[in-house]
Amino acid sequence: MQQISGMGKLLIVGSVAFDDIETPFGKSDKILGGAGTFIGLAASQFKVQSSVVSVVGEDFPQSYLDIFTDHNIDISGIDVVKGGKTFYWKGKYHNDLNSRDTLITELNTMADFNPVVPDNFKDADVVMLGNLHPSIQLGVIDQMEKRPKLIIADTMNFWMNNTWDELMEVVKRIDVITINDEEARQMTNEYSLVKAAAKIQEIGPKYVVIKKGEHGALLFHEEHIFFAPALPLEEVFDPTGAGDTFAGGFAGHLAETKNISFESMKNAIIHGSNLASFCVERFGTERMLNLKRHEIDSRLLQFKELTQFNIELT
Template identity: 35%
Template sequence: MSLIISGSVAIDNIKTQVQSQEGLLGGSAPYASLSARLFGEAVHLVGVVGHDFPAAHLDMLTSRGINLDSLERNSGESFTWTGEYHEDMNNRSTLKVGINVLENWLPKLSPEAAKAKFAVLANMSPDNQLQTLEQCTEVEFVAADTMDLWINIANERLHDVMKKLDLLVINDGEAKQFAETTNLIEAGRRLQAKGPKYVVVKRGEHGSFLFGTGPQEFFACSAYPLSAVHDPTGAGDSFLGGMIGWLAANGKSKPTFADLRTAVAHGSVAASFTCEAFSTQRLQTVTLDEVKGRLEELRSYTSF
């Protein structure tokens, strides 16, 4: 079952305490798309790039089986993000952002992409998320991510998005902010009350919480343990893409809670690969056998 992944496509410049790299592939859509493709289904990436966007990045995405028929090529400059990670890789500083072609972007889905059964509204403005969804003619499962920026400046439109979701994926700090509570369990339930049938709260290196439809439908998944993190950029997007990629690959457009538990574990493993190298460099080389191996390890680490 095909899926669309709509979101930002960026040129990233990243510095850690060990090294720095420039001109990297970034943005929510590439990370989520590469992660979803680990599980073999057709992925349509919806986004926009400028005249300065490296052709090598686009060639790589195509080589990994990602359809770019809904990626707009604009004459302006590409969206760019420059950031620095501190010694604690959970903390980073944004040094510079160039909105550029994203400022007036209107998503445009190809006829084939519009028929996708799964829609991933990756991190982007709520307006762009709604504009994407309005063009989906046969969608059966809708998942979205968001961030503190949109909670602050587009709260009303974000609430409009929430009413159309089957699944919201959001990190812990933003879940508390959006739900106006310091308790993560309460936050998850309050977010469900805003519209999504299911909510996943990402907790970084501590894993994630999945909230189902009843009080007993709750699942806490560990993150895959890594001894070293090289670049956590895009890990959350990879988590989302891995989740929905697994659901699509298995035809789970009406997933049970058990299906979603399994999808969360697949998302966790996909995210772990992202952290092992700058940008999407590790995601580009991951094999399904490596994913399966890591899933077995995660299962052995967390069962009792």
């Protein structure tokens, strides 16, 4: 991978997987998926040097690895385990696409995932920890040779239910947590998201991003709140990866600008929401692989039209 001096470095840690998806609109085959994949592809839309740290099996095709390198994503941290099988998830979405049943989860090589941060990403500006066992997330933070400018971590209710203490260790050491609304409530025993975000900030992260799926995302920081809607779409085809694509756009923008002010994070939230709106239009990563700059810009304009108004206060 070409090193460009001065360009922001983004380290991404997350699953690289096979997904097998059924929606009301059809069935995919066993296709490329995983949080690390979606985060990486979204972040590749920004001027950043990024690396995805993950693990796959010998069954993972070279053509999928090529997708990463074709998008300028360093794959020296993707461990290909001889004789191993790649993490496999099969799920079926309900008619409203807001809920899904997991039909099969085969952790395979992911069960023993022991991430090793590539040497030239130990000084990454931004670290994006995908939804993983908190001990793995901690292990990555410990490998950094200097404190990154920004550490972002995603998590989910499974880790709250099963690894609370380790999760709290992670939460204390990060700058931004991304979490969905129900999980924020569960973590804090507060129904109000304003109160929940305040409690999470007390534990550690100065920024709390609450994902509400089709209802958008909220960013909390001290007394500031910013909200971005999801772009209303005629059709949502497959929601898989939307949250990770959002996180990848968020992290990618911040790594590109190296500006972690609240104003910059607002823009990062919009960029993440914008990219997520594409992700859901096709199965898996399909839409993200064929995304053109002008499509992204055109939709950013739609986001402006959707949200910007002009009320003068007297």
